[in-house]
Amino acid sequence: xKKIKSYLAVAISLLTLWACNDFGDLNKNPNGAETVSxxxxxxxxxxxxxxxxxxxxxxxxxxxxxxxxxxxxEYTSRSRYDLDVTHFNTTFRVLYTDVxxxxxxxxxxxxxxxxxxEENQKHILDIMSAQVFAVxxxxxxxxxxxxxxxxxxxxxxxxxxxxxxxxLATLDTAANSLDTSSSSFGAKDGVYQGNVDxxxxxxxxxxxxxxxxxxxxxxxxxxxxxxxAINGGLFTxxxxxxxxxxxxxxxxxxxxxRNHSPQVDNRDDYxxxxxxVDTLNTMxxxxxxxxxxxxxxxxxxxxxxxxxxxxxxxxxxxxxRPNDAVREATTPFHVLTYAEVQFLLSEVYARGLATGDAQAxxxxxxxxxxxxxxxxxxxxITDYITAHPYDAGNWKALIGMQKWIALxxxxxxxxxxxxxxxxxxxxxxxNGLINSIPVKLPYPxxxxxxxxxxxxxxxxxxxxLTSKVWWDKx
Numbered sequence: 163x164k165k166i167k168s169y170l171a172v173a174i175s176l177l178t179l180w181a182c183n184d185f186g187d188l189n190k191n192p193n194g195a196e197t198v199s200x201x202x203x204x205x206x207x208x209x210x211x212x213x214x215x216x217x218x219x220x221x222x223x224x225x226x227x228x229x230x231x232x233x234x235x236e237y238t239s240r241s242r243y244d245l246d247v248t249h250f251n252t253t254f255r256v257l258y259t260d261v262x263x264x265x266x267x268x269x270x271x272x273x274x275x276x277x278x279x280e281e282n283q284k285h286i287l288d289i290m291s292a293q294v295f296a297v298x299x300x301x302x303x304x305x306x307x308x309x310x311x312x313x314x315x316x317x318x319x320x321x322x323x324x325x326x327x328x329x330l331a332t333l334d335t336a337a338n339s340l341d342t343s344s345s346s347f348g349a350k351d352g353v354y355q356g357n358v359d360x361x362x363x364x365x366x367x368x369x370x371x372x373x374x375x376x377x378x379x380x381x382x383x384x385x386x387x388x389x390x391a392i393n394g395g396l397f398t399x400x401x402x403x404x405x406x407x408x409x410x411x412x413x414x415x416x417x418x419x420r421n422h423s424p425q426v427d428n429r430d431d432y433x434x435x436x437x438x439v440d441t442l443n444t445m446x447x448x449x450x451x452x453x454x455x456x457x458x459x460x461x462x463x464x465x466x467x468x469x470x471x472x473x474x475x476x477x478x479x480x481x482x483r484p485n486d487a488v489r490e491a492t493t494p495f496h497v498l499t500y501a502e503v504q505f506l507l508s509e510v511y512a513r514g515l516a517t518g519d520a521q522a523x524x525x526x527x528x529x530x531x532x533x534x535x536x537x538x539x540x541x542x543i544t545d546y547i548t549a550h551p552y553d554a555g556n557w558k559a560l561i562g563m564q565k566w567i568a569l570x571x572x573x574x575x576x577x578x579x580x581x582x583x584x585x586x587x588x589x590x591x592x593n594g595l596i597n598s599i600p601v602k603l604p605y606p607x608x609x610x611x612x613x614x615x616x617x618x619x620x621x622x623x624x625x626x627l628t629s630k631v632w633w634d635k636x
Contacts (some may be wrong), residue, residue: 184299201350203268204290208352209414210260211294212406217496219253219419222432225573228599229566229580230588231453232432233467235478241468243594247607250301254606257298258310265291282346282358285336289365291498292329292336296372299325300578301603303622303631306613315612322632326376330369330387337365337394353404364404366394367439367503374506375582377513378635388515396507397500400534404497418489433481439464442567443486446488453570457482473510477549480556488571489608499567501530502575505561512557521552523560529589531568543600559585573583584636599629602636 215222226232227241227460234241265287272283298305299322307325309317334542340362348356354364373387397403408416411428420426434454439462442450450462457463457480465474465481481574487493504527511520525547532543552561562585569576578590605624617624 168583177225179355190432196283198266198267200271200287203264203271204283204287204347205350205352207261207264207268208291208406210256210264211290211497212352212497214253214256214261214498215297215572216406218421219250221571221573222418225572225577226432228573229569229573229576230435230467231570231576232438232484232574233435233465234431235274235433235465235474235481236431236471238469238471238474238593242470242591243409243596243600243627245600245627247610250603251606251608253603254298254302254608257294258306262291262294263311265294276378280341280344280345280346282340282361285339285365286346286351286361288336289361289368292332293324293330293368296329297574299329300375300631301574302605303602303629306467306616316616318616323380326372326633327349328385330372330383333365333369333372334387334390334394337362337369337391339437340365352406360402360404363395363402364498366391367396367402367404367498369394370396370503370506370510371498373593374509375566375578376633377515378582379633382499385515388510392507392510392516395497397503399499400530403499403534405494406497408492410492412491415491416489416493416495419491419493430478430483433465433478433483435461436464437467437588438575439482443483445546447546447567448537449532449535449567449570451485453485453488454482455485459630468593470593496572498533499525499530499534499568501534502565503527504530505568507562508552509557512561514530520554520557524552524557524564527561527568528564531564534568558583562586581630583634596627598628601630620625 201238222232223240223295224245227234265413269284269287269291272287295305295307299307303321304321305325306317307320307328342359342362344358346356346358346361350356351494354360369387370391373384373391377388379386408414412420421429439450439454441447442453443462454464455463459480463480463483467475469477504523507516507518508520508523508527510516511523528547528550532538532546537543550560552562562579565579566576566586569579580586581603588599590597604627605621607618610624621629623629
């Protein structure tokens with residue numbers, strides 16, 4: 163009984179304390195933040211977004227394989243187009259919940275009338291959001307967009323045409339509204355550290371990328387935004403490149419270093435392809451040694467693309483891996499480069515959609531890519547351009563090939579541009595589960611299970627890999 167009385171006394175004392183609500187900081191969770199700043203949300207969203215684009219699922223294990231820069235040297239299923247509705251569940255979820263939703267919450271915070279903030283922050287968040295939905299629609303086609311971030315468990319799907327119309331308008335507004343005399347996010351911005359002038363150029367350069375992408379699907383809209391992008395001001399050198407930098411901390415290092423590199427987890431799943439090596443050797447392209455490292459025999463040797471598990475395993479000891487430098491801890495992810503912008507301009511000029519010198523832009527694109535990869539000898543670059551001159555009658559093949567090379571290590575964008583231009587001419591593996599290279603991502607299993615009614619209005623074959631997206635007309 164004495165023990166019971168003692169327990170009751172302690173309980174009454176605790177209840178009295180709780181009623182008084184006088185615990186001060188003890189009432190707070192020491193491991194959680196009561197409020198999260200918009201800057202922190204941007205930092206997290208950028209990391210989650212570019213980490214996904216640069217990682218295994220979207221880049222090394224998909225885009226780099228689809229355009230045949232790399233091939234798997236064991237467990238070769240993805241090289242053989244063995245992809246189904248389970249493969250991109252994480253991609254779909256992360257893009258919506260860990261990136262787009264974070265950006266939306268940040269936008270709400272900076273839009274609060276009581277918030278002390280810069281208008282530039284709103285526009286940078288819009289530029290980031292446009293990129294996220296561009297990746298979603300470029301991969302899957304029609305997607306939840308208008309209703310995607312609302313309190314709606316079953317969001318309707320928007321057509322890709324509608325998504326693109328909104329994305330282009332958003333980027334145009336953001337680019338025109340950025341005030342270079344004011345600040346933005348500062349060091350919390352992992353791309354430009356708050357440099358508004360560079361964000362303005364980035365917005366216009368993205369606008370050019372996406373406007374050109376729809377050029378065969380909606381020439382009128384494309385022409386409108388191509389003109390706006392050029393007039394607004396594009397990248398002018400490699401100094402403007404949009405690079406996402408990784409810290410020299412293993413937990414947040416380059417994902418290809420953390421997850422698929424011999425240095426960390428002894429993973430050794432990829433070789434450069436015979437197509438890449440033979441093409442660059444034939445062209446006497448000095449970037450090859452930056453892309454790959456010698457095999458055991460001392461030369462760079464590519465592996466035939468899309469082999470069976472047994473055939474790939476047999477060749478693995480004698481074929482070349484990607485250069486270690488492309489997946490070191492601090493190797494940045496190249497989101498958008500001056501080289502890509504110049505190739506886009508070359509195409510625009512070749513099509514007669516703007517006044518400019520297609521040859522000069524083509525050569526500037528090659529030069530920028532060479533310098534980006536550490537090839538700085540001007541004579542070597544001049545000799546290469548002389549050996550591979552611009553030809554107005556064959557612009558699509560020439561630009562397509564140079565863009566394929568320049569987009570090495572940005573597999574998703576390389577896949578986008580290969581689908582749009584159909585250059586270079588890639589032959590699907592004869593060991594594939596389908597007889598053509600996939601031209602879209604399968605919708606994720608989560609959508610077939612959780613949003614099947616809305617998805618069913620878009621497609622009855624969610625695992626389809628061969629139906630082209632709206633802008634892919636060639």
